[in-house]
Amino acid sequence: MKEKILKALRNADEYISGTELCEQFGVSRQAIWKNIAALKECGYDIEALANKGYRLVSSPDRLYAPDILSRLPEDCICQKVQSFESIDSTNAKAKQLAEAGEEEGILLVAEEQTAGKGRRGRDWHSQKGVGIWMTLLLRPDMPPSKVSGITLLTALALAKAIQEVCGIEAQIKWPNDVIVAKKKICGILTEMSSETNYIHYVVTGIGINANTTDFPEELQQKATSVLMETGRKTDRCELAARVVAIFSEYYKRYVQEQDLTSFMEEYNSVLANKDREVRVYYGLAEEASLEKTDSGIARGINKEGALLVEIDGKIKEILSGEVSVRGLYGYV
Numbered sequence: 235m236k237e238k239i240l241k242a243l244r245n246a247d248e249y250i251s252g253t254e255l256c257e258q259f260g261v262s263r264q265a266i267w268k269n270i271a272a273l274k275e276c277g278y279d280i281e282a283l284a285n286k287g288y289r290l291v292s293s294p295d296r297l298y299a300p301d302i303l304s305r306l307p308e309d310c311i312c313q314k315v316q317s318f319e320s321i322d323s324t325n326a327k328a329k330q331l332a333e334a335g336e337e338e339g340i341l342l343v344a345e346e347q348t349a350g351k352g353r354r355g356r357d358w359h360s361q362k363g364v365g366i367w368m369t370l371l372l373r374p375d376m377p378p379s380k381v382s383g384i385t386l387l388t389a390l391a392l393a394k395a396i397q398e399v400c401g402i403e404a405q406i407k408w409p410n411d412v413i414v415a416k417k418k419i420c421g422i423l424t425e426m427s428s429e430t431n432y433i434h435y436v437v438t439g440i441g442i443n444a445n446t447t448d449f450p451e452e453l454q455q456k457a458t459s460v461l462m463e464t465g466r467k468t469d470r471c472e473l474a475a476r477v478v479a480i481f482s483e484y485y486k487r488y489v490q491e492q493d494l495t496s497f498m499e500e501y502n503s504v505l506a507n508k509d510r511e512v513r514v515y516y517g518l519a520e521e522a523s524l525e526k527t528d529s530g531i532a533r534g535i536n537k538e539g540a541l542l543v544e545i546d547g548k549i550k551e552i553l554s555g556e557v558s559v560r561g562l563y564g565y566v
Contacts, residue, residue, distance in 0.1 A: 235259065235269045236300035243280065243290035244304065251287035273300075295445075297343045297366065297470055305475035311339040311482045312370065318342070320362070322349040324369035325425060325439040331371060332427065332435040338373040341478060364459075366442040366474050370481070373435050374489050378428040381436055382554045383494050383539045384485070385410050385424045386501060388438050391481035392420045393504050399473045400460045405506040408532075408541045409554040413506055417458035419443050440477065444468045493537040502534035507559070509533065514543060515558040532559070 238259055242250055255266045270280055270288060277294030293301065299315040306312055314337075321327055324342040326349070331340065346362035372384065392412045393404040396419070404414050412420035421441045427434040443459035445467050460468045487496065494501070502508055509531060516526040530545035540551040541559060552559065 235261070235265065236273055237303035239266070239269050239273065240278075240290070240301055240304035243288060246289070249283065249286040249289045254287070293469070293471070295363075295467070295470065297345055297368075297474065299343070301471040302341070302343065302475045302478075305472060305479075307479055307482075309482075310479055311372075311485060312341045312478050314340045316340065316342050318344040320344065320346040320348060323347055323439075324367055325423060325437050328369040328371045328437040328439075329425065329427070329435075332373075332437065336371060338371060338435075340371045341368060342371075343368040343474060361446055364443075364445040364447070364461075366440070366444050366470050368474055369437050369439045370478065371435060371437055372485070374433055374485075376433065376489060376492060377431060378426060378433055380488075380492060381424065381426050381428075381433065382409065383488055384436060384438060385422055385554065386494065386535065386539045387484040387488055387497065388422050388424070388440065388481055389420075390497065390501055390504070391477050391484055392422075392440065392442070394480050395473060395476040396420075396460065399476050400464060400466075400468055402460065402463055405504050406501070407506050408535070408559055409539070414458055414460075414463050416506075418456055419458055419460065419463075442473065442477075444470050444473060494535065494539050495537045498535060498537065505532070505534060507532040512543065512559050514552055515560070 239255065242255060242258065252263050252266050256263055274280055276298060277296065279291040281289045281291050297317050299317040302315050321344045324344050324347065328340070328342050344367045347367045374381070374384070386409055389406045389410060389412055393406055396402060396404040396412070396414070402414055404412050404419065407413050410422040411418050419442065423439040424436060425439070426436045443457060445461045446459035447461060449457045484497070488494070511529065512532045514528045514530070528543070528545055528550070530543040530550070533542040533544055533549065535541055536551065540553050543550050543552050
């Protein structure tokens with residue numbers, strides 16, 4: 235009910251009467267009053283005037299499940315959101331729910347992660363109250379080999395949402411980083427439970443540096459935030475909801491089409507290293523000097539999501555996994 239009331243308040247030109255809310259949702263005035271009182275307790279400034287009704291004045295800066303739900307389209311795959319003040323990892327929680335039989339589409343969001351992880355098991359810096367840390371549970375009807383495409387489409391949804399909501403140009407550093415001004419602003423961690431030809435579930439974890447003002451010294455040259463780039467705080471619920479809404483449309487198309495053909499042009503248009511020289515690092519060696527590397531020109535992705543790199547005049551397909559692709563002289 236809270237998400238319905240928030241949506242109605244946002245859609246109203248000015249005030250919306252209690253009677254109209256009662257008729258719209260088929261509930262009593264007392265039910266409307268109780269939910270508005272609960273929203274006020276959560277920090278929503280809702281003005282009430284006799285003979286006029288209710289008006290949403292302002293929203294708190296917090297990731298709140300009903301708020302995110304109120305901004306999602308009716309046909310979105312996400313119809314259920316859980317929010318946490320603090321959690322070890324939204325991916326870990328999503329996997330627990332998946333194992334317990336939770337349906338596709340639940341979104342978990344947290345103000346803070348105490349044990350967030352990135353690619354290759356690296357720690358993910360999840361500062362409290364400023365970022366967007368969330369995971370979407372999926373159960374796609376496709377072969378496990380197609381799951382890497384979900385990561386690419388998540389990145390594409392992030393880049394588009396940041397452009398629309400925040401007004402800044404974002405690019406993709408294949409396969410799972412979104413960058414602004416050559417620095418990382420979002421990361422993605424996709425994990426899967428599957429058999430040879432069957433997917434039990436996929437959890438897609440997303441970390442967005444939204445209103446972060448500083449980073450640990452070791453990240454300062456590689457990471458940035460929306461606030462640092464624009465000087466403006468981002469409505470985190472709005473950005474989270476827009477990412478999910480865009481991804482939902484991409485995901486439904488991908489499950490139907492089973493490859494990335496219809497996404498290639500859009501993806502390649504925001505690929506940071508397109509037609510630029512890159513170095514490909516293979517393996518898990520802790521020291522870069524011990525890793526096998528190749529250098530070439532990135533030419534975009536193919537319909538399977540592999541990065542096409544021109545090496546010595548020949549095109550090589552680079553598959554995601556234990557591979558890193560960086561600019562020749564730095565992170566991008």
